[in-house]
Amino acid sequence: MVSPGILLVDKPSGLTSHDVVARTRRAFGTRKVGHAGTLDPMATGLLVIGIEGATRLLTYVVGTDKTYLATIRLGASTGTDDAEGETVATAAPEAWEAVTDSAVRAGIAALTGAISQVPSAVSAIKVDGRRAYDRVRAGEEVVLAARDVVVSRFELIEARRSDGYLDLDVVVDCSSGTYIRSLARDLGAALGVGGHLTALRRTRVGPFDVTDAVALDALDGAHTLTPAEAASRLLPVLDMSGDDARDLRQGKRLAGQAGRLTAAIAAAVDEDGVLIGIVEKRGADLKSAMNMPEGER
Structure with a gap:
């Protein structure tokens, strides 16, 4: 099974962003690959690629400076x-x-x-x-x-x-x-x-820098950021107990916990360091704005 992650790629000139996605699909053996922000064929530099369930995080990358x-x-x-x-x-x-x-x-x-x-x-x-x-x-x-x-x-x-x-x-x-x-x-x-x-x-795309990116010919075996690592660069992190993690994964609200959130949204991470999803306030409660697929670490 392909692990979800965020891959930083240094796109060369002459290729489309879709070309890079296609090469990533072949290298990682999955079709579930997307990117956060197109680069013209003439342009070079940082493409932020999402693999498997980490594609859900791309929504939070696209709007960054x-x-x-x-x-x-x-x-x-x-x-x-x-x-x-x-x-x-x-x-x-x-x-x-x-x-x-x-x-x-x-x-x-x-x-x-x-x-x-x-x-x-x-x-x-x-x-x-x-x-x-x-x-x-x-x-x-x-x-x-x-x-x-x-x-x-x-x-x-x-x-x-x-x-x-x-x-x-x-x-x-x-x-x-x-x-x-x-x-x-x-x-x-x-x-x-x-x-x-x-x-x-x-x-640069938000917190991600091209100095950390891999060349297109080095995709095989390339390091990816785990969803938790990527989300922690993008957003504040809220550590969740085992019970709270279970409730969030089941779609339940965390009653009375809205005060823990100091920003509009945050990354909810369980005791094993796995990203549960993105949480937001709903009245006095916390609720999931996005949940990671269960079983993906």
């Missing part, structure tokens, strides 16, 4: 807002006169904090049940609604000018649902020269 390293090329716009799309416009020489170092810094500052962002049309967002990128590929014009996101850090690491372009290496900390391609596009638009993404690497 992320960190990216990226390279933004100013001076050209593409149809996909990244290097995989065709160039649709390039900056005229005179447009560069206004693109000073201070203007770049001001443009980055304007895209930092709580902002409203229009996702790239070539994204996985569903429009009337179909992915936006499928509609674009079918020749449809897609305009997605703006969404509120938080960019808590948008920091310039290095700038390089050459061949009519300005390449910016940046690091971005952001809320779930932020599109780094859109930041590149919007920065270029604000500076009047256009912009797109040429490199993207996700280095």
Whole structure:
């Protein structure tokens, strides 16, 4: 029997997130595998993979904040807002006169904090049940609604000018649902020269870091975090007695124990260090918001 767990994978460029899931299924001998947050084929970096019952934890991973390293090329716009799309416009020489170092810094500052962002049309967002990128590929014009996101850090690491372009290496900390391609596009638009993404690497997803991830060719025998280990990184932990663990697994409430919970939810762990599930308050009681399948450790 395959043990449930959370696997951290360093995705290489050129593969889809689904490709990584497929490789994980073969390596672990199970079809019950999912991931928390898609990476574009061009992008590299951290994919958080759930195996067997630990896929239930992915719900609590998806909404966490992320960190990216990226390279933004100013001076050209593409149809996909990244290097995989065709160039649709390039900056005229005179447009560069206004693109000073201070203007770049001001443009980055304007895209930092709580902002409203229009996702790239070539994204996985569903429009009337179909992915936006499928509609674009079918020749449809897609305009997605703006969404509120938080960019808590948008920091310039290095700038390089050459061949009519300005390449910016940046690091971005952001809320779930932020599109780094859109930041590149919007920065270029604000500076009047256009912009797109040429490199993207996700280095962090919530409490999980790419330095702890395995390469795709090292999946066989790769270490996974147990559900309890993963949940304890994501949430506060509540230790449960044997009786309370049994009651939670049977779907019963823990009467009068809501005061033990200091956050909205917590990971309930039994005396053997096994994750029972995720608990929440219900009046004065504690109840399960999610239970792990019994027998999975």
